[in-house]
Amino acid sequence: MKSKGYLHVYTGNGKGKTTAALGLSVRAVCAGKRVFFGQFVKGMKYSETKAVDYLPNFEMEQFGLDCFIEKDPTQADIDAAVNGLKRIREVIDSGDYDLVVLDEVNIAIYFQLFSVEDVIEIVEKRPERMEVVCTGRYAPQALIELADLVTEMKEVKHYYQQGIMARKGIES
Numbered sequence: 001m002k003s004k005g006y007l008h009v010y011t012g013n014g015k016g017k018t019t020a021a022l023g024l025s026v027r028a029v030c031a032g033k034r035v036f037f038g039q040f041v042k043g044m045k046y047s048e049t050k051a052v053d054y055l056p057n058f059e060m061e062q063f064g065l066d067c068f069i070e071k072d073p074t075q076a077d078i079d080a081a082v083n084g085l086k087r088i089r090e091v092i093d094s095g096d097y098d099l100v101v102l103d104e105v106n107i108a109i110y111f112q113l114f115s116v117e118d119v120i121e122i123v124e125k126r127p128e129r130m131e132v133v134c135t136g137r138y139a140p141q142a143l144i145e146l147a148d149l150v151t152e153m154k155e156v157k158h159y160y161q162q163g164i165m166a167r168k169g170i171e172s
Helices: 017-030 047-054 075-094 105-110 116-124 141-146
Strands: 007-011 035-040 058-063 099-103 131-135 149-152
Touching (some): 017 035, 017 099, 035 075, 075 116, 105 131, 116 131
């Protein structure tokens, strides 16, 4: 009997959405599964991007340029995101992966780099056994309703508010 894959959404203003998706990816790889981790909006190299050096059957691609979160996205940002979504479609259509992560896809939707309908069309056509995770703040209601599992990370207290910047290996 083939197992069913579910759609997860990790959203909210708290820390840990990408980290949770990476944790699930590690669990999947350690169970002999194949993982594709696509990062929208992100183009910078973080410690997490080195996971490909340590995890067999784990692939990661970034579909962002610079961080535009504090300014309007450029046409180049939009093009990178749209091309990333095309790549996700190829990955899902291939059926070669057990788990596919669309990291920060909710942010890409929020900034109107592409539509939630575009994302839904792709994830609804996934092979039945494929697990898909969509992360990022501002998850659209349509994606939440479609999802089988939704986790909201809520910030209660964060040391950023005390001026502590991102630390290598912890936040970056």
